Amino acid sequence: MAKLMKKSSIKAGLPPGSLIFVGDKRAGEAKVNVIDYDEDHFQEKKLKRIDECFVFKNKAPITWIDVDMVNETNIVEKLGECHVLHPLVLEDILNTDQRPKMEDYGEYLYIVVRMLTCSGKNGDIESEQLSLILGPNYLISFQEKEGDVFNPVRERLRANKGRIRKAGADYLAYCLLDAIVDNYFVVLENYGERIELLEEQLIVNPTPATLKALHTLKRDMIFLRKSVWPLREVIAGLEREGASLISDSTRLYMRDVYDHTIQVIDALETFRDILSGMLDIYLSSVSHKLNEVMKVLTIIATIFIPLTFIVGLYGMNFKHMPELEWYWGYPAVLLVMFIISLFMVAFFRKKKWI
Amino acid sequence: MAKLMKKSSIKAGLPPGSLIFVGDKRAGEAKVNVIDYDEDHFQEKKLKRIDECFVFKNKAPITWIDVDMVNETNIVEKLGECHVLHPLVLEDILNTDQRPKMEDYGEYLYIVVRMLTCSGKNGDIESEQLSLILGPNYLISFQEKEGDVFNPVRERLRANKGRIRKAGADYLAYCLLDAIVDNYFVVLENYGERIELLEEQLIVNPTPATLKALHTLKRDMIFLRKSVWPLREVIAGLEREGASLISDSTRLYMRDVYDHTIQVIDALETFRDILSGMLDIYLSSVSHKLNEVMKVLTIIATIFIPLTFIVGLYGMNFKHMPELEWYWGYPAVLLVMFIISLFMVAFFRKKKWI
């Protein structure tokens, strides 16, 4: 899991609209990829200089400008100038600690969502901010890091499969959102498996490590929730009143993404409830183990302490201890001690301790 | 209880409307059963090929097409073509991890609910997705598995009992929903009994097994809740503004199902509250038992440890220990020890430990 807070404090005191990258600086250059398409036409291009994409601006086909690694502020600035974006939008694109939101600026929609990916072997999730600018015939996407979940969408564009090349930029935006939400399910299944594994461990042999894993999972749930909850409102907004930029046919598809988002939220809440229940199980199993330990101690001590007293008694060195002289004294004492032990064992049996 | 998440991740990256079955694949073929009826006429038929049901499409009497085991995508596809269903609807029918919902597509309503059944001896619940397509004169039901709770409805159709043959397809849809919600009560009673059994156990002799049973019940409640809560909205939607497809007289009946759903939710919340209370009882009874164990240990140890010290004292081998020579030494020590024990017992009585 990442740090609790990104360093957005470095912006305190700056005028609004200041373009400063907030987030983990990563080495490497920003990459700009442009796809220009309509039903009959398809062109894909990796740009070297950002200015090259300005030519696509007012041309008829739909243009998808995809910017990776937004840590270079000047790319954002130039794109902003070219498409007349509000300075606050540019600022938010660079501030990668946004919560998901949708803002309608009339001529374009500004959408922020979080892209989650499972990485590595232990399945840690990586979170990345995706900003979308949806205009009438263009879509600009800004990604925080390299790598995304959009390859299937690109494939469909290239292969001209399904509706995608026939529909507008709004449908493309839907496809990206759908890809992101579909990927949430991958993340959730990953967590579902980890929770079930932990549940088994908890019953077999709970250790402090189990507890730590539980805590980590709970914390991850809190972060996932923070990423997914506001998404609901975002997509509901796109479905309901997303202005003239979302066509009616796309709106039906948005409803479908909305349903998926609700399913994700439902699953998250279920996971949270189950994790809370597991903590209770852990605590009571720790108590139970303590009970077991104490029972063993009590049984052994309670049996032997009185016996030790008795043998100590006849170890005293008094001159006049008649029992010591008796011929059957020793066997008699052994017998007495045996009877006491039997009595003790019977007592513990009655208490259901053994 | 089933897995926490179904493998809906296999769909990540596919274009929307891709028909892929998500759920536990089951062996066996899909079965299609058609009932065609009006007040005077009744025909029931098991279809071999799905095309046979297309003839019923535009004919006047009401047609109920019931599809079992939807894992064959082509049946869904063909029915979709025949009744002009939206690709997203077909996708949702096959994705058996939906939450209950109702969508109005103008010419038909799409309803998803969960059918719960108690199976086996230990009363585990089985959950199954039921999709309903309600058109003006037809109802198509897609079931995830074989077996359902609709036999009484079929009987009434055959026997022409009550309103069922006189009313439209909307009333048939109501009957199916009513059968499903009625069956929730069977499931709830089952749980009610298990909770009461557990409550008794908890008081008589709580063990870690009790705790595990408690955890399982709690988890089941979370899953039941997930299935039933959204149903409320679904039925409220059908009652309130379910478009022209729900007639006014059926709407009254929908209100009745709505009331039952609320009752089910109420009972679920009550169960959850009671289960939470039981966990507290368990924890405190474990604490109480520990106290009991410790009291026994403390009483025995506290009485005998000082006595053992005394007998050890007179077991020392010092040359000059005048007490050892005394004639009444031994009895005197015995008396002292007896008095000490009495004192200790009195102390414990005062503390109310014995």
Added chain:
Amino acid sequence: MAKLMKKSSIKAGLPPGSLIFVGDKRAGEAKVNVIDYDEDHFQEKKLKRIDECFVFKNKAPITWIDVDMVNETNIVEKLGECHVLHPLVLEDILNTDQRPKMEDYGEYLYIVVRMLTCSGKNGDIESEQLSLILGPNYLISFQEKEGDVFNPVRERLRANKGRIRKAGADYLAYCLLDAIVDNYFVVLENYGERIELLEEQLIVNPTPATLKALHTLKRDMIFLRKSVWPLREVIAGLEREGASLISDSTRLYMRDVYDHTIQVIDALETFRDILSGMLDIYLSSVSHKLNEVMKVLTIIATIFIPLTFIVGLYGMNFKHMPELEWYWGYPAVLLVMFIISLFMVAFFRKKKWI
């Protein structure tokens, strides 16, 4: 407390409107009591046959038909026919596990509430379903069991006290609801006293029995809540928009019952909060007791275990142990042990354990 769930599952599979009694079957016959009144006229009659009450139907004065013990379905059926009630209403009257609700059928209102009474010495509450059919000039009440809280209302009718004989059937309905809600206060006071008693016990000497009593009270609160919460909506509905059947002057009185219901709900929430707090007290007092026990054990053991070691030391049988030969050896050892004990006691005092 009654069972967690009534056997409403026996209705699964039956067509809607099936008249089947759901609840605890009770021996004895149903009783029908009719009161026919207006300002100048009063007639009370115990009916033998249900048909006798049909004569009152369209006559001008107000008629109150009170049916006790609704387990005979044919009485409900005949009354339903006579007053043209919807089959779903008749079904709900017989299904005695309803949650409080109000339904407006245009010509009559159907109201379900729960009547609570304290019975026996230990003050267990009895819950009973009361169904009211309020028409323009008649009121039909169906009670689940014999005995009710309406005698003061009957007295007022007989004695012509207050507004009751001057006002309409809606005012009579108000009087019955008011009597029921007033009786909730009796039940609440009963619980208030039991909670205060338990609170005292908890401080003086908490035992597992206290815990069980706490659990029972908590469970009762859950059930009371379930009975009273929905009543709020019911009465708010009657006050606000209860159609033409509730006159404006009666509406003011309904507001008064509404206030009382809110007070009851407030008190219930307070009780729940207090009971939750009491559980915490119980748990921490159990912990505290364990601490006390352990302190006693630790003090005794910690003082005597080292001493026992010392006396054991000089009980060894080595040939060459110079201390044993010393004349002051024994007193010296006694002194050493005394000093060690003093030191230990001082240590415990510092720790504030004694």
Added chain:
Amino acid sequence: MAKLMKKSSIKAGLPPGSLIFVGDKRAGEAKVNVIDYDEDHFQEKKLKRIDECFVFKNKAPITWIDVDMVNETNIVEKLGECHVLHPLVLEDILNTDQRPKMEDYGEYLYIVVRMLTCSGKNGDIESEQLSLILGPNYLISFQEKEGDVFNPVRERLRANKGRIRKAGADYLAYCLLDAIVDNYFVVLENYGERIELLEEQLIVNPTPATLKALHTLKRDMIFLRKSVWPLREVIAGLEREGASLISDSTRLYMRDVYDHTIQVIDALETFRDILSGMLDIYLSSVSHKLNEVMKVLTIIATIFIPLTFIVGLYGMNFKHMPELEWYWGYPAVLLVMFIISLFMVAFFRKKKWI
């Protein structure tokens, strides 16, 4: 803290509007105090007979009739007749267990609030019901007990300070409400100090008495909450749509009281949160103390039990025990035991127990 419930059950069965005093009967007579004022004129009078105040009714200046100790029902009845109050209002005035509310009867407003005062040395709060009848040119206040927080208001009336003599009866009502809410701050500060005191105690030396104090504070918070929460709605009602009886200029002042009420509620919620946190601290400090006790026991026992075994070993009376004959046997054993102790101490140090 008072009883959990007042005896409002004595009213069960009585017709609505029955005038019966519900609350703690107090000895002493009711007192009626009348202040009649406008900008130029001021008259204050203690009445002996309630009829004397009827003369003020229709006269132009504003009249404030203040009734202390409402246990005499006939005063309420006569005032009710004189000012044509609804019987339900009179009933509520006498039933001193009302929750705060505001009811608009067209010609007058009926307002119920709770007046809280800190009394005695340990700062227990006293709660008292205040009923206000606000008419166009009169205000009648009914207090449950003697003594109130209105003396500053009376002073301002006498001294003609500020707006009070220039404004109408609605402004007078505002002044009383303001005085009551201002006094809530006094009560809250009292509790704030008690909570801070307890917090210190909890850290220094938590005892069961601390726990009991915590419980009492929590319970008090529940009661305060019950008194203050509904007040919010009451004052919001007066501010928003309090009919023609509240002038626009007074409405601004009502908003101010509303703000104060919100502040009081905020503080209450903060107190509740802090108290909950304190319980957790208590519980874990009890656990921590148990740990300390057990560590001492374990350290002492674990060091000496093996040593005691060793000295017991050489206290055996076998004939052939060669070690006993050795000249250096005794010192060797002492050395061995010393080394064992060192080892044990090192072990505990490693575990960070000492």
Added chain:
Amino acid sequence: MAKLMKKSSIKAGLPPGSLIFVGDKRAGEAKVNVIDYDEDHFQEKKLKRIDECFVFKNKAPITWIDVDMVNETNIVEKLGECHVLHPLVLEDILNTDQRPKMEDYGEYLYIVVRMLTCSGKNGDIESEQLSLILGPNYLISFQEKEGDVFNPVRERLRANKGRIRKAGADYLAYCLLDAIVDNYFVVLENYGERIELLEEQLIVNPTPATLKALHTLKRDMIFLRKSVWPLREVIAGLEREGASLISDSTRLYMRDVYDHTIQVIDALETFRDILSGMLDIYLSSVSHKLNEVMKVLTIIATIFIPLTFIVGLYGMNFKHMPELEWYWGYPAVLLVMFIISLFMVAFFRKKKWI
């Protein structure tokens, strides 16, 4: 952290609009700073007498009057007279325990927010009330203490950077609010770091000091929440319907501050959830440690107590104990004891205690 409640009780009984300072009295004089600016013109002035600022009142350029340390009531009074402010506003400015709010008085808006700053080395937060009076061409700010977070805003004004000198007083108000909310992030990051530090400690070595730190953090969160939650409504109010005083272009900026406020609230809730989880970890790690301690005790005691019994047995002084005479008696006993120990160790291994 400050006291739980400020002494607002000193106001109880005073007429509304009484100008009394509520808060911590600080030595030193109030300071008044005036900035008068428009696009071409800039004037900054430290005033000695408050009357000097009256000249700016009706002049065209925008005037920002910034008052530090409001404990002198007469400054507030004079400014109030000059700008015709409502007496309740003046009262609220001086009562420094307000919750954030926004009130529209038609000719001006009154806004109260809390300014938080991190001070000192251990990062305690300081909270200060800021009152803003926003008129058509002036902004008056009242600060409780010296020092603020507005220096960057002043710099921008002086340097004429960005929109600030071109826009109106509403934009200036936005800049101040933005500076305050930006500073919340600094505070939150501070807390984020403290929480992460504590989380590490909790895992490495939890002590009662950790618990106390946890409690302090939780309490701070409660206070932060109280300061920030109502701010949401305040800014939403300014964005939505802040009357004619907020221009449309500024409204977009207000939406940006609104987003930041939501982010702050989100982070606060996340912190609260994490802190709750940490308490559970603490409690269970304390339990775990107790288990460890008890296991050591039990293992040592359970092994040696039986052995001690055996050596005590052969330390008895009976005349006739044949074993004592055997030549191999001593080695045999040693062997037996060794076997018993082995058995015990095996038992503990099976239990997974060692």
